[in-house]
Amino acid sequence: MSVEEGKHYLLDTYAQVPVVFEGGEGMYLTAEDGNRYLDFVGGIAVNAFGYKDTGLQKAIERVLEKGLLHCSNLYYNSEAVKAAKGLTALASMDRVFFCNSGAEANEAALKLARKFGNLHDPKRSEIISMVDSFHGRTYGAITATGQPKYHANFDPLPSGFAYARFNDLDSVKALVSDKTCAIIVEPIQGEGGIIPADHAFLTGLRALCDERDLLLIFDEVQTGMGRSGKPFAHQVYGVKPDVLTTAKALAGGIPAGAMMTTGRANTVFKPGDHASTFGGNALAAAGINEMVSRLSDASFCDHVSEMGAYLHQGLEALVAAHPDLCTTTRGMGLIQGVVLSVPPRTVVDGCFAKGLLVLSAGANVLRFVPPLVVGRAEIDSALAIVDEVLAQLQQ
Ligand SMILES: Cc1ncc(COP(=O)(O)O)c(C=O)c1O
Structure with missing residues (x-):
């Protein structure tokens, strides 16, 4: 099914990104054209276990x-x-x-x-x-x-x-x-x-x-x-x-x-x-x-705290590296945001083009609400993509 058919038949309430997702596994979503996306949106804080969770x-x-x-x-x-x-x-x-x-x-x-x-x-x-x-x-x-x-x-x-x-x-x-x-x-x-x-x-x-x-x-x-x-x-x-x-x-x-x-x-x-x-x-x-x-297994929440702290630290480094575009970072666990001085949509779109899903919150915040099973390697990949996009915007 195509984006055009989606546009035609679905009521226009979401300003949807032009992609049709077909499947997923772990932290990744796969589109109909075969492209894979690292998912730090998680269905907007829904898919806590990622995709294809046993x-x-x-x-x-x-x-x-x-x-x-x-x-x-x-x-x-x-x-x-x-x-x-x-x-x-x-x-x-x-x-x-x-x-x-x-x-x-x-x-x-x-x-x-x-x-x-x-x-x-x-x-x-x-x-x-x-x-x-x-x-x-x-x-x-x-x-x-x-x-x-x-x-x-x-x-x-x-x-x-x-x-x-x-x-x-x-x-x-x-x-x-x-x-x-x-x-x-x-x-x-x-x-x-x-x-x-x-x-x-x-x-x-x-x-x-x-x-x-x-x-x-x-x-x-x-x-x-x-x-x-x-x-x-x-x-x-x-x-x-x-x-x-x-x-x-x-x-x-x-x-x-x-x-x-x-x-x-x-x-x-x-x-x-x-x-x-x-x-x-x-x-x-x-x-x-x-x-x-x-x-109920305490290690699940401990993992969220640990990964949340790791993500937060990485975002702080991004804020320090791009002071013209980012003001501060705030959040708790795996709900984190970076306050931007450019419209979040530019960063969201730039990340999408590089295979990373992130979203905005409020007027000026880039939001990260990944599946709670996210690991360090995936956080590193996401931060590297956001860093690249911010660097491009800074030029
Ligand atoms: C704090 C809060 N309350 C309520 C809602 C509404 O939830 P739903 O879209 O499932 O109706 C949301 C959705 O983003 C939310 O973030």
């Missing part, structure tokens, strides 16, 4: 053999129950609602937060989110997203959202009122430009939520599932949310999302309050079980 393939085969890909959530299925038990233990949470994407996980969290507020007082429905955040493309999720460019032309948006500045506790405090029911925040702003939260900001939010009886929601759609060097970034910070959302790498590439709860949030939803036909179906849950089992 463990994930066996998990899929297991459900195929049992003959049960899906049964309604009107019944329990054994893969989902196992996934719920394993995932909540890994996340230090109590209960989970399964869905199919990050936006859906956040919609579930926003609904839960509003019901939590409404149960106290029907006026308690306002949700505070952060400027430059990203929470997904459904109506609740784009409204929670603190970036006007995602709101443009989609009016009317749902009411009851207020936007504070990230890493500025006073700006959050200034917005809290008797109408507030919850605060939603990413521990590391991903789409906004790979901006880690300050430790004091998250501990301050936790204290504020406790004091004002608000739910603290962490959106770990991008930072969850080992990417930070711990199963979840909140565990790096040592700050626990009341509600935790995740998706992307959750099932290793099979579509899946989850909203987890603890404490006061555990019993807000009652039968009929929320649902998803596909959420937690046996195929997705088998992927989640494979992910949970891999993350």
